[in-house]
Amino acid sequence: MxxxxxxxxxxxxxxxxxxxxxxxxxxxxxxxxxxxxxxxxxxxxxxxxxxxxxxxxxxxxxxxxxxxxxxxxxxxxxxxxxxxxxxxxxxxxxxxxxxxxxxxxxxxxxxxxxxxxxxxxxxxxxxxxxxxxxxxxxxxxxxxxxxxxxxxxxxxDVSVPVVKVWKDIVLIPLVGMLDSSRTQLMMETMLSAIEDTQSKVAIIDISGIPIVDSLVARHLITAASAAKLMGAECLITGIRAKISQTLVQLGVDLSGIVTKTTLADGLQLALQMTEQKLI
Amino acid sequence: MEKYQDSRDSGQGQSVSTTIFVASYEDVIVARQKVRELMNEMKFSLLDQTRVVTAVSELSRNIIVHAGKGEMTIIKYDESGRRGFRCIFEDKGPGIADIDLAMREGYSTTNSLGLGLSGSKKLCKNFSIQSTRGKGTRIEIAEWK
The missing domain is CATH 1.10.490.130 (Globin-like)
Known part of the structure; x- marks a missing residue:
């Protein structure tokens, strides 16, 4: 044609x-x-x-x-x-x-x-x-x-904020679903915050996480031991009654990590651990 | 993706089922939400909801980790005054070689905590597992009031 x-x-x-x-x-x-x-x-x-x-x-x-x-x-x-x-x-x-x-x-x-x-x-x-x-x-x-x-x-970008709440204390409030990429991000931001601020205590608050299953638990344990390696203590706060019961039934052992029900309790403990007082 | 099936006419009393295709981590969230919605609707307590949704999270993620894709079917039933539901997790994955070993606390083939199966069994009122090597796995949990 x-x-x-x-x-x-x-x-x-x-x-x-x-x-x-x-x-x-x-x-x-x-x-x-x-x-x-x-x-x-x-x-x-x-x-x-x-x-x-x-x-x-x-x-x-x-x-x-x-x-x-x-x-x-x-x-x-x-x-x-x-x-x-x-x-x-x-x-x-x-x-x-x-x-x-x-x-x-x-x-x-x-x-x-x-x-x-x-x-x-x-x-x-x-x-x-x-x-x-x-x-x-x-x-x-x-x-x-x-x-x-x-x-x-x-x-x-906004999913894992790290907040310096007090001298030597950083807070990582977690919200929503903790998948592998967010966990990776959480680990990185937490560890670099510990390094940058020379903090002694890192508080991970999980009040905003609806379901804590074995995967989330494993991520928390890994984060805590990584923080420990850097000489910082890791507290996990926001463990509510229903989550605590579920975790026990599930068989998750968080005994190696200090946990608290509320962020307020965790902050108080963190202040004690760093030998600081609210005046 | 979802498909609805109304099997009310099949003579099994009143039961309605929903199937969710599980093929990605986002689908795990969908599966969790569906079960939570249903339990909320059936007025299960918050503790019950957390308990069962955690098991659903474990079992649906197992599908993705071990088989890549599969289905979760929720069957709601109301038989002679007993109201409840069953969740069936089915995949055509590699299957489990040794179920007793897989059910053992702390046993894992993927470097996880190894609590998914054993934990789910403890979290749910009823738990049954069938698996054939090379054919797939079928896990059923049941919950009632």
Missing amino acids: TFIGNEISSILSKNRNKICDSWKKQLIIQSRTLVELIGLNQVEKITQEISDSLIKAVKTINTHEHEDYKKLEKQVAELSREMSLRNITPTETAQLIFFIKDAIFPILQEDYGQNSIIADYILFINSIVDKLGLLTFQIYLESREELIKEQQRAFM
Whole structure:
């Protein structure tokens, strides 16, 4: 099959203003909410820019580099990213792209309605526009995933705070689920805090951990023995009645670690251990 | 992921079951939450909830550590005035070679405390385990009021 991109490109380029106009009209009729959200000027700009790039891209899409097509993809990706930031659904964004077909096909129909080559033209445009539509979905997903990862990172940052509560005493309040990566983070932050502040006592408060199973217990034991190696004593506070009963039934032996019910008790003990008094 | 099954018509009295696919550490949290929700709804005490949810945590994590993936099915029942539920943990993993040894306190093949199975048995009112080498493991716990 001979390459028909050149012909299509010149047809489109001849009707460029008509396409932009009819595309814009389609959007105003069919995607009211989207037009209202981003404004008519913006819609006009998008339709013009993408039409222009498309005209260039179909001409050179068969070349080895197809720079123009890459540029078009980039433009569409950018558009999709912007739309997802504005909380526009991926369906609406994809529709925005798909409506260009409704602008182009009638023009082809008008000029080549009797000619059998119109089927090839339509297939050609169809495959390009469909790919662009799918691209908007992919970019939408990617930008969402990025957001989730960012939030996870932000969460990890705050998930293990280390507080110096008194001279020689650091406190690590734990909240939520203690998985391996958070435990690792806890160990690192605790040990480096002990090193940096030359603290003698580290209090790990587990009031915010709903379930203490054998894995959490093992993590606590490991943390305590690591602290001990650095010459610091490790207290675990926040062991409530139901957790203590469960731990005993489970068979977890925390006898090597000093534990207290409340953080207040733990702090008092820590002050005693470091021979300090509240005046 | 969840699937609901209503087996009310099967003539086993009133029972409703929920299956949760366990394939990641996040699913362990989901499994815990489902059981806690149910126990809350059935008005179990907070101590009972903590006790059983801890066992669920151990057993569902065992699925991930040893088999990679599996299922937990919760079956709620109400038979002749006795209300309770069963949790079935099933996987198609490597199975357990020596159940007696695996049930021993402190025995572990993964450098853990080795309390998961023995502890869960002590934490739950009813505990049964079946395992076939190369076929998988099925653990059932039951709790009632």
